[in-house]
Amino acid sequence: MRKSVIMKLYIFLSCIVLIHGAAISDEECDGVTIDGIYYDKEVLKTDLDHPYSLVVDFDSNVLYFSHNLHETDNIYNTAKINLHTKDFAELDGVKNGFAQTVDQINHVLYIGSSKGIFKYDYTDDNTAKLFAVNDTDIWDLYINDVLYYIEYPSQFLYTVKNGQTERFKDLEEIKVGHFAIDDEEDMFYSNVTGLYSQKKNTKDSVHYKDLNDGDDIVGIRTDVNGKVYICGTDGIYKVNKDTTSVEKVVNAENVFGCAFDGNNNIVYADTTSLIHLKPSNNKNC
Numbered sequence: 408m409r410k411s412v413i414m415k416l417y418i419f420l421s422c423i424v425l426i427h428g429a430a431i432s433d434e435e436c437d438g439v440t441i442d443g444i445y446y447d448k449e450v451l452k453t454d455l456d457h458p459y460s461l462v463v464d465f466d467s468n469v470l471y472f473s474h475n476l477h478e479t480d481n482i483y484n485t486a487k488i489n490l491h492t493k494d495f496a497e498l499d500g501v502k503n504g505f506a507q508t509v510d511q512i513n514h515v516l517y518i519g520s521s522k523g524i525f526k527y528d529y530t531d532d533n534t535a536k537l538f539a540v541n542d543t544d545i546w547d548l549y550i551n552d553v554l555y556y557i558e559y560p561s562q563f564l565y566t567v568k569n570g571q572t573e574r575f576k577d578l579e580e581i582k583v584g585h586f587a588i589d590d591e592e593d594m595f596y597s598n599v600t601g602l603y604s605q606k607k608n609t610k611d612s613v614h615y616k617d618l619n620d621g622d623d624i625v626g627i628r629t630d631v632n633g634k635v636y637i638c639g640t641d642g643i644y645k646v647n648k649d650t651t652s653v654e655k656v657v658n659a660e661n662v663f664g665c666a667f668d669g670n671n672n673i674v675y676a677d678t679t680s681l682i683h684l685k686p687s688n689n690k691n692c
Contacts (some may be wrong), residue, residue, distance in 0.1 A: 420589045436692035439684055441656050443638040445692045451488055452495060458676040461666035462507045464514055466671045471507045471516055485518050490668055501536035502523045508548040519545025539567045586622045590633025596630035597624045616653055638665040
């Protein structure tokens with residue numbers, strides 16, 4: 408009788424240990440696995456209102472982004488946060504800064520606002536100065552061979568070169584929501600109808616994905632190697648040019664933007680927070 412009671416108690420305690428261990432494991436392993444590598448989710452900052460248009464200077468590992476200053480007014484401002492130290496600061500001198508892109512060669516930030524494009528050099532005085540297209544509302548920015556910008560509300564794509572602006576001829580009659588160019592000179596862009604690619608200096612587009620009025624995509628970004636990723640509202644996707652498709656690599660809700668750090672790790676935003684995916688040292692995950 409006593410032996411039977413002891414055995415039951417042992418089994419009961421063993422079950423508790425197993426359940427407790429599973430709970431700990433689930434709690435510790437709430438990160439993301441990408442291409443066989445497990446990443447921890449490091450929360451960089453919370454209490455933000457819709458952080459948007461993320462971009463990282465690969466050299467300094469400083470993340471730039473926009474966020475809403477007042478929930479009722481939709482007034483955006485550009486801010487920055489150091490991915491190593493988490494030091495945070497608002498940038499001055501740009502009214503309603505909404506879109507960002509970084510010149511990775513010269514380490515210069517360009518900010519698109521409701522009043523044009525501003526240039527911010529963090530070696531200067533921590534302020535941004537008007538660069539181009541005064542009093543033009545900028546929807547998105549991207550820099551490659553030249554600076555590209557999308558005007559709002561027309562959503563036509565323009566370039567800035569040697570101080571001169573002109574409509575980008577490759578997509579002259581096409582409205583664009585987001586835009587990037589990969590390491591093979593393939594342009595990727597989205598609009599209300601879908602996601603497309605197009606070889607630069609041609610007019611021949613390739614359809615990748617249908618979209619719901621374009622709202623499914625909140626950004627198109629290139630990683631350190633020039634590979635294209637799509638920031639979708641339900642997660643982050645990488646482009647597969649062999650199959651003309653996109654493949655989800657991060658499943659997340661309410662994504663508002665994504666970018667890559669200097670080590671090619673993903674940073675993304677939800678409605679209130681900035682999350683940094685970092686390779687984990689946890690051998691149990």
